[in-house]
Amino acid sequence: MKAIQVAGLSKSFAIKQKEKGLGGSIRSLIKPRFSEKAAVYGIDLTVEEGETLAFLGPNGAGKSTTIKMLTGILHPSGGTAEVLGLCPWRERSRLAYHIGSVFGQKSQLWYHLPPIDSFELMSRIYELKRADYKNRRDDLVRRFELEPYLHTPVRKLSLGERMRCEIAAAMLHRPKIVFLDEPTIGLDVIVKQKIRELILEMNREEGTTIFLTSHDAGDIEQLCKRAIVINHGQVILDDNVDRMKRELLTEKTIHLKLQEAGIPFAFPGVELLSQGALEIKLSVDTMAASMEQVLSHIVAKYRVVDVTIEDPPMEQIITHIYARESGYGRNADGGEAG
Missing domain, CATH: 3.40.50.300 (P-loop containing nucleotide triphosphate hydrolases)
Structure with a gap:
């Protein structure tokens, strides 16, 4: 049933x-x-x-x-x-x-x-x-x-x-x-x-x-x-x-609090959103870099006091879905697909 x-x-x-x-x-x-x-x-x-x-x-x-x-x-x-x-x-x-x-x-x-x-x-x-x-x-x-x-x-x-x-x-x-x-x-x-x-x-x-x-x-x-x-x-x-x-949950945001200032952050598949003296904010494309790889790099390069990992807001995911679904069944010029 x-x-x-x-x-x-x-x-x-x-x-x-x-x-x-x-x-x-x-x-x-x-x-x-x-x-x-x-x-x-x-x-x-x-x-x-x-x-x-x-x-x-x-x-x-x-x-x-x-x-x-x-x-x-x-x-x-x-x-x-x-x-x-x-x-x-x-x-x-x-x-x-x-x-x-x-x-x-x-x-x-x-x-x-x-x-x-x-x-x-x-x-x-x-x-x-x-x-x-x-x-x-x-x-x-x-x-x-x-x-x-x-x-x-x-x-x-x-x-x-x-x-x-x-x-x-x-x-x-x-x-x-x-x-x-x-x-x-x-x-x-x-x-x-x-x-x-x-x-x-x-x-x-x-x-x-x-x-x-x-x-x-x-x-x-x-x-x-x-x-x-x-x-x-x-x-x-x-x-x-x-x-x-x-397809949709491929982006995560990492907030880092450091014990001491570190080197400028760089890692493939990760965008540096901001970096202060003791704080770093990153955007991770999980299709390009796994969270395990990124976190391992962070632990190796920085002395971390706290780390927070956030998923994209649900509103952002819904907007992406709606835009994608609205585009189905149409050609690039906007006409109906055969």
Whole structure:
């Protein structure tokens, strides 16, 4: 069975029109005029059980609207969708027992309560058997290393500590699909890596289907095998992540902090963006030079205090994809290809 199957899914919103001047303001209050804005337009997609999918796009592309329809929060304007064989907006209560969600900027944990109390409340909401709940809770506490935070109010946890608790809470009822919306936003590198490892572990050991949105290219590289890109509410790319890595994720930025001033940097396939007395910024073309080669050269030539490696911004990747896809099917002179 397909985990998710979508055909022609669309969603439009009525937007109130603003009128100029005092008379227009009065008219808009008495008899407001509305126009329709399409947020999602005719999306088709399928997701297999146990698949790890990145659902990408710039802000305003329709990602959140699509997720809200797939979880039953919004009714579509047109099209069909099945999640685990259920229609999300008609069978939302049944579906809720089989899916989980984690939103990086919104908490499902009670703010003034410790996580252990939120887990307890959620076990009642999902009608978990007592013994099953305790075994599952203890397993998640061990895997996510939550013991030090269980009895601390959520408001006093760091963002990284809270996100680990959020993901554990979403996994408490053993969902078959987990929707992750920016799960690593605002986290430092070490905490990001830990959360990615935990998500992969749940996918590998329990076959959990992962549906991820993120602006962090590292999330996509490490967590997902396939990516769907949407823009202006339409799918513009459906491809495997390995191919995307070869064609699009070929640039990385390295920031170096040095213990002492070093020689001017030079290495094939690396562009020197800036070099100060104790700082160097580099752009690496990974098709021309491997990161291992570049880092080995850095360690051999400089006394490094700190090093940071960054992926290109997701907006840059999306722009590249959109430009490339728009150019398909056309000749160099702009005419249609035969």
